[in-house]
Amino acid sequence: MRQHAGALNRTWLVILGILALAGGVLILLAASGTLHAMSPATVAAENPVVTGDLHTVFEPASVTAIVLVAGILLGALGLLWILAQIPRRNPADRYRLHQDPASGTTLCEASVLGSAVENQINTLPGVVGSSALLRGSAREPDLTMKVTVNNRADIQDILHSINARVIPDLSTALETPLRRTGIQLEVSGRNPVSGSTVATTGTVIY
């Protein structure tokens, strides 16, 4: 149901991996002396890497400021990356369902559609509870469902009902096929509590 920063992590790890690889190769080349052989301008392996006085390099205030800003920037990027690790639901806000806004708008909260889906799933036999989350736009909606069933439920039957009734009904309401659908099933020891009465179809005799 929740989304993680998988794509962001992969991108940053690839960037950091390339930088670390380049640094490692450079150190290996410098240590083996190959770098000096390739380019005589570079320092040899036995010589110190920094020959000058570092204090004179970092003495100007501008260099200190640049290093400080770069440090803050790197720290902020790291902090943002850590914050991006928090799993998020990222639900859709509200769907705009109008064709011509000049004649009026039609708005429907995605949670309203989610509640309708949940109500429909909850009527299936063996379902203890459910939650539905809609993401994406009204033209390309994604539906994620978490269905909790009890241990007597026929899971294949529930999945069939969801695929044959619940998902097509949502497609009918939004007038577009769903782009992606995810179903997470959980088994619980609880019993479904759907009510204490049932509509009778018996004959009434006057």
Added chain:
Amino acid sequence: MNATAAHAGSRDLNSRGRTVLDRKVVEKIASQVASEESFAGGSSGGFLGIGAHSDFSARPEVTVELAGNIAALSMEIGLLYPVPLRQVTEQLRRRISERVTALTGVEVRQIDITVSWLKPADETTGRRRLL
């Protein structure tokens, strides 16, 4: 002779007085038209909006902004699930616009619809209902 008759006619029109419609009249007409559709409903019960429940037989909440003889409506409705939302709201918009204009003479230019709940027609709460 004709000039006299015309003068008398205009005097009659002036002597009839004016008919003024309150904004609430337009609101209630629009609300009633919406509730007459089988797929639309409103909310009923509760106190000061707290504890209200969705009801297909209730009138949806409508607010009207009037500018001269032109009205802009905004309404909160509940709809039957599953119905094609774009189609039924367009149908509802056309119907309300036609009926309000026919009954009041007010031109409805814009109807903003917010779908506040969706329910199947045969949904039961599983609890006893008072009739």
